[in-house]
Amino acid sequence: MPYGPQLKIPATYMRGGTSKGVFFKLDDLPDAARQPGEARDKLLLRVIGSPDPYEKQIDGMGAATSSTSKTVILSKSESPEHDVDYLFGQVAIDKPFVDWSGNCGNLSAAVGPFAITHGLVDPGRIPENGVVEVRIWQVNIQKTIVSRVPMANGEVQETGDFELDGVTFPAAEIPVAFMDPADGEGAIFPTGNLIDDLEVPGVGTLKATMINAGIPTVFINAADIGYAGTELQEAINGDSQALSMFETIRAHGAVRMGLIKHVDEAANRQHTPKVAFVAPPAGYTASSGKMIDACDVDLLVRALSMGKLHHAMMGTAAVAIASAAAIKGTLVNAAAGGVERDAVTFGHPSGSLRVGAQASLVDGRWQIDKAVMSRSARVLMEGTVRVPSDTLNQ
Incomplete structure (x- = not known):
């Protein structure tokens, strides 16, 4: 049977907090994967290298841990109160499954820097030097996150002296505030009890x-x-x-x-x-x-x-x-x-x-x-990620 060339999809590999993931702009995904469903899941599974019965993800961007088997899809928000819509997908390692049921707090720290760099934040709100407040709509749990991203000479500042246990090297500090962080519309204590x-x-x-x-x-x-x-x-x-x-x-x-x-x-x-x-x-x-x-x-x-x-x-x-x-x-x-x-x-x-x-x-x-905590984020690699051309059809 004939085999076509691989698909090339613009992507950025980023660390956020103590996690790593592959970041995409929604508009850069193949048409079939721009909507939730089987095609999107198949694409992200193949990008990360799952399902892998060896649990190594050798043939993908994942690194065989829950902290590194992650994907993010971002788009300019249609809400005037937010800059960017942030959708997180946790990719299973050994199963053909992408879990969309929750957020990743660590990668939330990388959303603001990505959004600024990729034109998802109004340029008029971005200072040459200082801090820009990025207003994020977390799609999975329908909640607001506010990230304060440092800028230096018109670019996101990534290097710095902020140390985070679990991350070997220091970087620039990014305070992240999770507003009304209950997951969805449910009560803080679903059973009604503290214990x-x-x-x-x-x-x-x-x-x-x-x-x-x-x-x-x-x-x-x-x-x-x-x-x-x-x-x-x-x-x-x-x-x-x-x-x-x-x-x-x-x-x-x-x-x-x-x-x-x-x-x-x-x-x-x-x-x-x-x-x-x-x-x-x-x-x-x-x-x-x-x-x-x-x-x-x-x-x-x-x-x-x-x-x-x-x-x-x-x-x-x-x-x-x-x-x-x-x-x-x-x-x-x-x-x-x-x-x-x-x-x-x-x-x-x-x-x-x-x-x-x-x-x-x-x-x-x-x-x-x-809830507020400080994290850091850094671009590790950017360009295109490749997947076999028949990925969406399998």
Whole structure:
């Protein structure tokens, strides 16, 4: 059979926070992939190199982790209150599946720089030097993100001295504010409770805080499942029984949160909810060899993403952590000392992170007004990504 030349699609490979992904302008995609559906999913799967039964993504742009198997589609916003529409796709590694159910908080930091560079922000709002506020509409969860991007001599400033645990080299700081970050229109606490008894077959009944802020997240106590909260990736990702346990907890939490109707549906909703375990402050050695002292953090948090312990912390999960920490009575707040707070510093496998959140009780229901954290972003490569010409037809 004849084989045609590969498709060439303009794309930018960017780091945002502790994640990497392939960024596209909507108008640069092939016609069939400009609308949600099978053609778009097939294209993004092939770009990233999935599904790959070897779980290496050798034949694509992915790097075989949940942090690097990501895609972003951006377009100029039709809303006068926003500059850019931001759609995030989490690509499964070993399955033919793109999860559109949530946001990526880390890559949110790269959206503003990309939008400025690619003409999606009104040039009249961009200073030669200073900071430009980029107003982002997060399409997956229908929420606003405000990013403050530094400019130097008419270009996005990417280099700087801001250090972020989980990223080897310093870069320019980009503060990112997640406004009213509840995922979709649901309540912050879908069950109506700050703490629930979550029955998990084969595990037991666990105390759980299930919150819908930044990204739906199920928080449990580390001690209740035999952990200290100081674990690094190899302690969990090399333990198939532990991974199975966490997936079972996640699936039953998803049902209780109303995200799915039956635990079997969790396999097709891998990106959300997240499951995380918390513990009071303790000293440990981070994956980089950096010593984290108990007095430098308010609590410890470890979170799983796409079935594996994350090497640092997902940006959206950081929003969930700060939101839960701001509300007395949650497991997260209790682990952080049980005091009122509007910011929290937590220890994760790569180090620590400080995130702020403002919570308020309105008509008997909690809401998160905004959550703020600093990230950084950098263009790694730009040009065209290539995929076989029959990708959309397979």
